[in-house]
Amino acid sequence: MKKRGISPLIATVLLIGFTIALAVIIFVWVQxxxxxxxxxxxxxxxxxxxxxxxxxxGIEKACVDSSGVHFxxxxxxxxxxxxxxxxxxxxxxxxxxxxxxxxxxxxxxxGSVDVQTQTLAVPVSAFIVPKLSxxxxxxxxxxxxxxxxxxxxx
Numbered sequence: 001m002k003k004r005g006i007s008p009l010i011a012t013v014l015l016i017g018f019t020i021a022l023a024v025i026i027f028v029w030v031q032x033x034x035x036x037x038x039x040x041x042x043x044x045x046x047x048x049x050x051x052x053x054x055x056x057x058g059i060e061k062a063c064v065d066s067s068g069v070h071f072x073x074x075x076x077x078x079x080x081x082x083x084x085x086x087x088x089x090x091x092x093x094x095x096x097x098x099x100x101x102x103x104x105x106x107x108x109x110x111g112s113v114d115v116q117t118q119t120l121a122v123p124v125s126a127f128i129v130p131k132l133s134x135x136x137x138x139x140x141x142x143x144x145x146x147x148x149x150x151x152x153x154x
Contacts, residue, residue: 047134051141054079055130059146060110062126063154068116069123070154078107082138083131086115088123088150095120125149 006014058074069088075081083102089095097120105111117123129145131138 043135043137047132047139047141048143050079050134051132051139051144055081055132055141055144057081057128057130057144057146059128059148061154062148063151064117064123065154068114069126069150071113071115071126071128071148072110073105073113073128074110075105075107079132080107081105081130082133084113085129085131085140086113087127087129088115088117088120089125089127090120090122091124097123122152123150 054077056076058076059071060074061070061072063070071086073081073084082104083100086099086101088097088099097117099115101113101115103111103113105113125147127145127147130141132141133139
């Protein structure tokens with residue numbers, strides 16, 4: 001019995017076909033990957049631009065008593081602040097507690113924010129990061145964070 005392989009012409013056509021199919025798959029993957037990266041980078045840049053121009057906080061009061069930590073926060077720009085991430089620290093700086101506060105303070109208004117401490121006995125400072133809604137997504141504006149010292153007794 002005589003064994004025969006495929007002819008060199010058919011082998012060449014198959015090899016070229018596989019190469020073209022592989023090239024198309026790689027091209028589509030690279031294009032999708034690039035579009036996703038450009039979209040994410042654009043969102044990040046837009047969030048940074050909006051944060052740098054649309055947020056300015058003023059802390060009018062920061063005090064602690066037996067019921068928790070109380071802040072009076074002024075929104076000095078016309079955009080609404082959708083909430084805050086607040087990090088409280090003790091006097092030694094070796095303990096901290098992070099709280100996510102979803103409280104709206106409208107543009108050019110003053111609001112009261114109250115935080116209950118869970119593990120921190122006596123916080124002495126707070127690091128307050130505002131949150132904005134940018135294109136329907138909540139973004140932290142870390143470059144506009146405010147650090148404040150907390151007074152004892154309100």
